[in-house]
Amino acid sequence: MLEAIARLKRHRAAAWAGTAMVALALLALPFALAAAGTTWVRITNLALLYALLALGLNIVVGFAGLLDLGYIAFYAVGAYVYALLASPHFGVHWPFWAILPIGAGVAALFGVLIGAPTLKLRGDYLAIVTLGFGEIVRIFLNNLSQPVNITNGPQGIARIDPIRIDGVDFSRTDAFLGLAFSGPIKYYYLLLLVLLAVIFICLRLEDSRIGRAWEAIREDEVAARAMGIDTTRLKLLAFAMGASFGGVAGGMFSAIQGFVSPESFVLVESIMVVSMVVLGGMGNVWGVILGALLLSFVPEFLRFTVEPVQKQLFGRMLIEPEVIRMLIFGFALVLVMVLRPGGLWPSAVRKRELAARDGSMGGRAP
Amino acid sequence: MDIFIQQLINGLTLGAVYAVVALGYTMVYGIIQLINFAHGEVVMVGAMVAYSVVGALAPAGLPPLVVVLVATGCAIPVCMLIGYAMERVAYRPLRGAPRLAPLITAIGISIILQHLAMMIWSRNPLAFPQIIKVRSYAIGGATITNVQIAILAISVLMMAGLAVLVYRTRLGTAMRATAHNPQVAGLMGIDTDRIVAVTFVIGAALAAVAGVMVASYYGIAHYTMGSQLGLKAFCAAVLGGIGNVPGAMLGGVLLGVVEALGAGYIGDLTGNVFGSNYQDVFAFIVLIGVLVLRPSGLLGERVADRA
Numbered sequence: 001m002l003e004a005i006a007r008l009k010r011h012r013a014a015a016w017a018g019t020a021m022v023a024l025a026l027l028a029l030p031f032a033l034a035a036a037g038t039t040w041v042r043i044t045n046l047a048l049l050y051a052l053l054a055l056g057l058n059i060v061v062g063f064a065g066l067l068d069l070g071y072i073a074f075y076a077v078g079a080y081v082y083a084l085l086a087s088p089h090f091g092v093h094w095p096f097w098a099i100l101p102i103g104a105g106v107a108a109l110f111g112v113l114i115g116a117p118t119l120k121l122r123g124d125y126l127a128i129v130t131l132g133f134g135e136i137v138r139i140f141l142n143n144l145s146q147p148v149n150i151t152n153g154p155q156g157i158a159r160i161d162p163i164r165i166d167g168v169d170f171s172r173t174d175a176f177l178g179l180a181f182s183g184p185i186k187y188y189y190l191l192l193l194v195l196l197a198v199i200f201i202c203l204r205l206e207d208s209r210i211g212r213a214w215e216a217i218r219e220d221e222v223a224a225r226a227m228g229i230d231t232t233r234l235k236l237l238a239f240a241m242g243a244s245f246g247g248v249a250g251g252m253f254s255a256i257q258g259f260v261s262p263e264s265f266v267l268v269e270s271i272m273v274v275s276m277v278v279l280g281g282m283g284n285v286w287g288v289i290l291g292a293l294l295l296s297f298v299p300e301f302l303r304f305t306v307e308p309v310q311k312q313l314f315g316r317m318l319i320e321p322e323v324i325r326m327l328i329f330g331f332a333l334v335l336v337m338v339l340r341p342g343g344l345w346p347s348a349v350r351k352r353e354l355a356a357r358d359g360s361m362g363g364r365a366p
Numbered sequence: 367m368d369i370f371i372q373q374l375i376n377g378l379t380l381g382a383v384y385a386v387v388a389l390g391y392t393m394v395y396g397i398i399q400l401i402n403f404a405h406g407e408v409v410m411v412g413a414m415v416a417y418s419v420v421g422a423l424a425p426a427g428l429p430p431l432v433v434v435l436v437a438t439g440c441a442i443p444v445c446m447l448i449g450y451a452m453e454r455v456a457y458r459p460l461r462g463a464p465r466l467a468p469l470i471t472a473i474g475i476s477i478i479l480q481h482l483a484m485m486i487w488s489r490n491p492l493a494f495p496q497i498i499k500v501r502s503y504a505i506g507g508a509t510i511t512n513v514q515i516a517i518l519a520i521s522v523l524m525m526a527g528l529a530v531l532v533y534r535t536r537l538g539t540a541m542r543a544t545a546h547n548p549q550v551a552g553l554m555g556i557d558t559d560r561i562v563a564v565t566f567v568i569g570a571a572l573a574a575v576a577g578v579m580v581a582s583y584y585g586i587a588h589y590t591m592g593s594q595l596g597l598k599a600f601c602a603a604v605l606g607g608i609g610n611v612p613g614a615m616l617g618g619v620l621l622g623v624v625e626a627l628g629a630g631y632i633g634d635l636t637g638n639v640f641g642s643n644y645q646d647v648f649a650f651i652v653l654i655g656v657l658v659l660r661p662s663g664l665l666g667e668r669v670a671d672r673a
Contacts, residue, residue, distance in 0.1 A: 067466065117658045123465075124401055128604045129657055131597070132650030139647050146641075267597070271473055278466045319485060326481040333474030334456050341463030 026192060030185040041184040045256060047296035048191040048247050054276040054292040055198050055276075055285065056245025059272065062347070063211060064238035065218030067127040070114070070134025071273055074243040076141060076265035077110050078250025080104040080151060083260045086161040089152060096163040100251045103178035108240040108249025115239030119232055134270050156261025161191065163255045170255070187256050194252065198245060202285045205241075214238055268296040279336055281343030290345050329362055368507035374623060375505075379514045379583065381622020382521035386576040388606070388614040389528060390569030396545045396609035398461070400440035403472035404452060406596015407479035408445050408486050408570050412577025413494070414487050415441040420495050430497040431617045434582070440575040448479070449570025453563050476593070483589040486548045491588040494581040517579045524572060525527050525615050531568070532611055541565060545609070587659035607666020616664060 033040040057071045081103040085094045094260070114133045118126055145153030162171035163181070173182045205211045213234050216224035225231050236293050272295065280291020302325040310319070338345065387409055394402045419437035428436075456471035502509040532538040542559045543551040552558050580595060581587045602621045606613025628648035632640050656664060 042466070061466075117654070120661045121657055124395075124399075124608065125604060125661060125663075128601065129400070129654050132601065132653050135597075136647055136650050139644065143641075143643050156479055267593075274466075275470055277472060278470050282464070282466065323481045323485045326477050330474040330477035330481070334471045337463075337467045337471045337474070338456070338459045341460055341467040 009237075030188045031179070034182065034185060037183055038182060041182070041188060043297070043300050045184055045187050045191055047293050048188070048195055049253055049256075050273065050276060050296050051195055051289050051292040052191075052198055052249040052252075053246055053273050054280070054288045055195075055202055056206075056242045056249065057273050058242075058277050058283065058285070058288045059202070059205070059214075059245070060238050060242035061277055062288065063091075063206065063218070064214040064235060066235065066238060067123065067130070067274075068242070069127045069131035069137070069267075069270055069274060070137070071130070071242070071246060072265045072267075072270040073114075073134040073137035074107040074110060074246030075250040075253070075269075076137055076262075077107045077243075078247030079254040079260045079264070080141065080157075081106050082251035082254035083157040083160050083248070084150075086255070087157055088159055089157045091356060093189070095162055096161075096251070096255060100248055103251040104244040104247040107250070108244040111239040111241075111243025112236055115236045119235055129287075131267065131270070134265075135267060138262050138265050141265065151262075154262060156259060158259045160254050160258045160260065162258065163187075163252075171258075187252075191252065194248065199289070206285070210234065275333065279333065279343055281345040281347060284345055284347035287343055287345030287347065291343065294344075298332070299325055302328055322359065370627070371506050372508035373626040373652075374654075375508055375510050375514060377623035377626030378619065379517050379622070380626060381602075381619035382518050383576050383579055383583070383595075383618075384599050384602045384622050385525055385615045385618025386521050386572050386650055388603040388618045389525070389611065390573050391596075391600050391603040392606070392608055392614040393532075393541075393565050393569050395603070396542065396611070399465075399609075400457060400468050401472070401600070402452075402457075402566070402569070403469065403596070403600075404456075404479060405569065405573060406592035406594075406599070407483075408448055408452075408573040408592070409475050409580065409595055410483060410587075410589060410592030411448060411479060412441040412445045412574030412643065413581035414483055414492075414589070415444045415574075416578040416581060417487070417492055417494055417587045420497060422639055424495055424497055430499070433497055434578070438575060441578055442571050442576055445574035445577075446567045448604045449503055450563055451568040451572075453566040457566075458559070458562075461527040461607040466477040480592070483668060487587075487589060489589065491586050494585050494587050496582070496585055498582070501573075513583055517583060520575065520579065524575060528568070528572070529611065537561075537564065590620075598649055601649050604663055605639060605653055605656055607663030610663070610665045613663055613665035620664075623650055623654065 030041050030044070033044055036094075036235050048238070053071070053075060056074075057068060059070070060066050072217060082096075084090055085099045085102070085289055086093050086096065100245065116130050121129060141151045142154055144151040145155075151157070162169060164170065168174065168186070170186045171183045173180055174186075213224065213229045216227065216229055217234060221231055248343045253264075273292075276291040276295045277288050278291070280289065281287025303321065306321045306324045306328075310321070340346075387405070390405045390408070391402060394400060415594050416434075416437040419440045420433055423433045425438060452475055456475050460468045460471060494649075498513065501512045503511075503515075530538075532541060540551070540556045540561050541564070543554065543556055544558045548558050551561075576595075577592075580591070598621065599618065602617035603614045604617070605621060606615070606617025608614075625645055625648050629642040629645040632642065632644060660666075
């Protein structure tokens with residue numbers, strides 16, 4: 001696939017035609033999905049949100065090499081900032097374009113807050129501290145309904161305003177050019193736009209001075225510092241940037257769902273996003289997106305296939321569909337990693353590393 | 367003062383269990399620098415197997431102590447087998463792979479074990495049969511139950527046994543050599559693959575006993591019980607300095623005591639602004655605090671920056 005893309009790049013006309021075709025397919029996709037049921041449009045929207053999250057985490061884990069197991073906390077922060085500033089809970093109804101930057105900013109602040117004291121830590125110690133941080137945020141969201149009701153506790157915040165841009169309400173169906181644009185379809189286009197912007201930022205970052213500095217830190221922090229890279233500042237920047245992407249995704253999640261509760265931000269979600277990044281191929285933007293889409297769609301796809309297949313084979317339900325679904329999912333994770341340890345679509349740098357390394361047991365190397 | 371002693375007893379009991387589970391994390395980490403995230407699920411399987419065995423034997427009219435011993439005796443080999451299989455299937459093929467790859471297989475194994483358990487033992491919390499009659503003894507205004515005494519005694523015995531194994535036997539020497547430098551240990555004639563497998567199996571056996579202890583302490587077993595417990599135990603291992611066997615024991619006990627005391631006193635200290643529902647926060651705050659001040663844990667060796 002990569003080679004095919006590289007070959008395509010050499011022919012300008014072919015490249016343009018290819019891009020146009022992909023763009024057309026992406027534009028037409030929601031209508032094709034809507035024909036199969038609005039559920040699928042919603043699932044796609046969720047998958048796009050996960051892609052946003054995975055790209056944000058990829059900055060921290062893939063680019064800078066800092067393992068963050070509490071990433072969902074930033075998503076939660078973004079979601080709650082939106083929920084508090086655009087719902088009847090406090091009676092505040094700010095427009096979405098004003099809240100989203102605030103959400104991103106607050107999430108970035110949290111990123112720096114967790115980043116600053118943990119800069120000295122490395123590898124697995126950092127992983128467990130970020131994990132603890134994620135749990136702390138969730139527990140506070142769960143309990144900050146007393147003595148002052150801020151988060152409304154486990155009940156969560158409901159009736160959050162949908163996104164409105166220039167009089168277009170994203171929760172209603174509008175007719176345009178003879179096509180019915182339902183709420184989820186409109187959100188799809190908005191999410192696609194945001195995702196494209198984030199992809200653009202990530203690709204530009206990767207080859208920038210900052211991106212190269214992150215790569216240097218990831219490969220060897222001591223050497224990077226010796227080369228004059230301000231590791232403290234750049235690591236904090238990675239945390240802040242990754243967090244702000246999470247904050248934006250959280251705000252959109254809040255608006256799309258219309259409801260947030262601490263349930264959505266449990267540890268399993270953090271682990272899920274890490275799985276997307278690692279499974280897809282850490283550090284490679286396209287791999288990460290592939291991982292996010294796969295891990296979002298495969299379980300949903302299994303949800304719709306496991307039951308009928310079982311009925312056809314045995315005539316009745318032998319095992320609960322959810323069990324089979326999760327078992328297949330678990331086995332798939334193990335299998336993919338054993339067969340392709342660098343992820344499904346590894347970055348070029350990592351591919352070189354894997355080829356250079358022999359199969360011996362790692363010594364004390366971090 | 368009574369509350370203090372009571373919470374101290376509860377904390378020590380909980381901490382002893384954390385410590386036993388933490389040993390499983392820390393031994394594996396010490397040898398192959400791998401966080402075995404599926405270790406908590408092994409604890410859960412141990413509790414579940416014991417649940418079934420106790421349920422099957424309880425009507426037979428055997429003495430309760432025998433029933434519990436048989437149940438534990440059944441849980442241990444099952445968990446050992448799972449530990450061994452886990453290492454062979456999910457971790458051994460990934461030696462030398464990028465560090466995060468085994469993390470994902472661990473998550474996969476976790477999901478598989480949880481859902482297999484859900485399939486076999488139902489998705490509802492199971493009431494663990496309380497066949498041992500709970501008796502309470504008073505000390506200094508607080509009470510301690512026989513179950514708590516048993517948990518403390520068994521934990522201390524197991525930790526002592528493990529310490530003897532690691533520091534006084536040939537196998538232990540081989541384990542420490544492998545942890546120190548696998549290549550050189552291999553050159554000295556140690557079958558490092560076997561040592562790694564043995565480490566997993568020992569950790570799983572400890573986890574099985576921990577599972578039985580937790581289930582009989584709280585009187586409940588559930589297919590998700592492993593993840594939270596595993597997380598806490600992992601925190602304990604990191605707190606003590608991951609890879610360090612005495613560190614895991616210290617970290618576990620410390621974490622249990624801090625949690626119990628924190629939950630007992632937070633209401634009074636903050637004028638009831640925060641309640642005991644913040645119990646889980648303490649573990650993590652203590653963890654973050656210790657790591658910020660001592661980045662390699664309480665007893666962990668300070669590893670110099672690698673050039």
